[in-house]
Amino acid sequence: MNPAPELTGRLALVTGAGRGIGEAVVHALVERGARVLATDAAPDGVHALARKYGEQVVARTLDVTDSAAVEALVAEAEETLGPLDIAVNVAGVLRTSAVAELTDEDWAATFAVNTNGVFHVSRSVSRRMAGRGTGSIVTVASNAAGIPRTDMAAYAASKAAAVMFTKCLGLELAPLGVRCNTVSPGSTLTDMQRGMWPAGDAQVQEAAARRVIDGDPASYRTGIPLGRIADPSDIADAVAFLVSDRARHITLHDLYVDGGATLRA
Numbered sequence: 001m002n003p004a005p006e007l008t009g010r011l012a013l014v015t016g017a018g019r020g021i022g023e024a025v026v027h028a029l030v031e032r033g034a035r036v037l038a039t040d041a042a043p044d045g046v047h048a049l050a051r052k053y054g055e056q057v058v059a060r061t062l063d064v065t066d067s068a069a070v071e072a073l074v075a076e077a078e079e080t081l082g083p084l085d086i087a088v089n090v091a092g093v094l095r096t097s098a099v100a101e102l103t104d105e106d107w108a109a110t111f112a113v114n115t116n117g118v119f120h121v122s123r124s125v126s127r128r129m130a131g132r133g134t135g136s137i138v139t140v141a142s143n144a145a146g147i148p149r150t151d152m153a154a155y156a157a158s159k160a161a162a163v164m165f166t167k168c169l170g171l172e173l174a175p176l177g178v179r180c181n182t183v184s185p186g187s188t189l190t191d192m193q194r195g196m197w198p199a200g201d202a203q204v205q206e207a208a209a210r211r212v213i214d215g216d217p218a219s220y221r222t223g224i225p226l227g228r229i230a231d232p233s234d235i236a237d238a239v240a241f242l243v244s245d246r247a248r249h250i251t252l253h254d255l256y257v258d259g260g261a262t263l264r265a
Helices: 020-031 043-056 067-080 104-132 153-176 202-214 232-243
Strands: 011-014 035-040 057-061 086-089 135-140 178-185 254-257
Touching: 011 020, 011 067, 020 035, 020 043, 020 086, 020 135, 020 232, 035 043, 035 067, 043 057, 067 104, 086 104, 086 232, 104 135, 104 153, 104 178, 135 153, 135 232, 153 178, 178 232, 232 254
Parallel strands: 011 035, 011 086, 035 057, 086 135, 135 178, 178 254
Antiparallel strands: none
16 A cells, blocks of 8 residues: 655645745645645636645635735634644745835835745744644745845845744744744746746747856856756755655755755855
């Protein structure tokens, strides 16, 4: 008899689940047996996941910048679906600009999702997990949190704040049996990545991808030693590992999944 998938019987909350890395995380968790509460500010993607997976995925619209909405959804989930075992913070926005041209609105909007949203969701779920003495929280950050990027000050700063918040939360929760980790992707083939490339045909897109892989000395950006841009599933697999029992002795960890781009020791 084949053993049950490793996440069978567990309930996960995933934010930013409508597309990109968040969608890939939902696929990875469901494939490993979990039920998933898939949330996103835009409803179409998460409802498509619910249609695909039936009872294994529940779709809800959620604005992570609204702390009251987050608390209400978590309370509803715990009452109607069961205790949350896993939470994955994926919701994020990217607004690129040199600092001199960066607007107050872009700065605030970036932090509202990338940092405040992580705080709202993690605070709400961790209160419940701590009382039960078990649980796993993973925040999807960015390798930009650990290395400077031109035209990405707001994004990099917001992700760095999310990383340190998650580590501090993990330190508080470790004695209570709750693990908190971050996954920091590099360039990943998502709509966010493509949005930084010039519009054009397949040849233009291929050239843009090649510049990412090769690096750009003019913007102080190293290339990707592994020679490829990550697929969202590469990031999702790292998340799935960290929420599983195979990672039961890992907490306060920041796992870079960037093909070696940041040259971290």
